Amino acid sequence: MIRIYRQLLVAQIQAAAQYRIQAVLWMLFSIIRPVIFLAAWTAVSSAQGGSVGGYSTADFAAYYIAMTIVGHLTTAWNSFEFEFEIRQGRLSPKLLRPLHPLHYAVVENLIWKATTFLPLLIVCAVVALTFRVEWHGEWWHLALFVPSILLAIALAFMLGWVIATATFWLQRINTVNTLMQRVGFMFAGQIAPLALMPIWMQVVAYSLPFAYILAIPAEILRGGVTLERGLIYLVGQAVWLGLAIVAYRFAWRAGLREYSAVGA
């Protein structure tokens, strides 16, 4: 499997190298939303004497910088790409090979993140200096962030595959994707840190998987959780990942029975 991945990575780097500008534009696009919210909350915080619900202006800046990095690392476009693959007849050649189609998506995803991560960090550094970010974390926040972000990346990816498999039944899943995006936008901590939301929204947010992908790793990275709470969050992430894998395995097997290999 290592040799397969090595060769797939080489091929994907060659293919991606031809679309450098597009990759950077997507990366910049992914930064816009958190920066807008950062600017808005900074303004609110300044107007209220420098703090909202215990979050100082510097805390907001740290949170949204962390959110930008986490958002970038957890991006997964499987659910969008998969529908396209089926309609264009590109899934069938992959199904004919002794390698699960998921592996091609993993490689594509890794290469995009790897090639755009450095420019993203540069942009984040500029934003951090502009908004005078202060980091109040401990060493163990960084240690906790590593498994947390890995779990978040895997969860976002597998959740994308679960949604993608709906294509086997629905043919078009744009609306499903849009619905998931909107719900994710509400409950993943993008509008505001979860602690600033009404209690009922926090309950919903912690019951859905989206916060475990974005808000939780972002809070851990900015140093905004206790060690005990951080460990509980990791368990929550692992549980959601387990559920996503089980759902994916079931949906994939059932979906292949429905597959009509149209366009191929």
Next chain:
Amino acid sequence: MDAPVVDVRALRKVYRVTERETGLAATFRSIVKRRYREVLAVDGITFRIDPGEVVGFLGPNGAGKTTTLKMLSGLLYPTGGEATVLGHVPWRREGDFLRGMTLLMGNRSQLVWDIPAADSFLVLKEIYAVPTAQYKRTLDELTELLELQPLLHKPVRGLSLGERMKVEFAAGLLHSPGVAFLDEPTLGLDISMQGRIRRFVAEYNQRSGATILLTSHYMDDVVALCRRVIVIHRGVLLYDGALADLAERMAPYKRITVTLRGSVGDLSTFGEVVASSENTATIHVPRTQAGERTARLVRELGDQLADISVEDPPIEEVIDKVFASERPLAEATA
């Protein structure tokens, strides 16, 4: 006798498709309540293919050929029946099965468009776990047979249709599959490229001993490559046997074409005149009497006769007759 490479028993596939009438009202009704219709694509076909055979799989559009190939290559689940390919049930998609077969579709690409074919080949080498020495040997062989050398290092998107088809063939055969399903492999290619692909398939079959099941709308492909054909129509198997026997049974006549130095007179005493122009006529005569009628024509037309040829009817005509009959030929044999 060796076990069959492909063994199909009462294989069936029914698609469920949505349908609605035209018009705005029908569109709104379909939002509330969907109507489905069942389409029987393959209706209980049975056949077996032995190792090393090249079999033509014929039928008009919508006959169920591609659906059958997709089931045999593991892309589709059947609605009923059984099949094994290389001893595996295809739709279980086991690794050994996938490593042992290939499905090449004339109008579909399996290569990455943005990179040269040589790089895609390296990916396939690893995916199929082809040992390096075997990979080099196979690639050299395919490069020679398909004249690939100038194409290997160009991005695939820059290749012409014919060039792309050649690299697609190489990509599909790099892992030396024991069975190859070829779905319209010469579709859209010019005459010269069709001939080259045909020669390649014949050569590949001889060299590797691979079993090949081929669909094509070009009867030249079938005549050049397949001694045996399976004919299906509306999902039902109509004929399975030798191509030569098919012609004999569906068209029990030979076609004699005569060219005269003068104008054509009444030739109906020699057989059924099916076409006639100023100095050329085509006559159908019973197969068993073709020799005797030809001799009579030569004798009676004498110096008037400029040219004469005796042929089987074109295969297209024979196949059309099978499709038109729409029922299985009585003694269809494998």
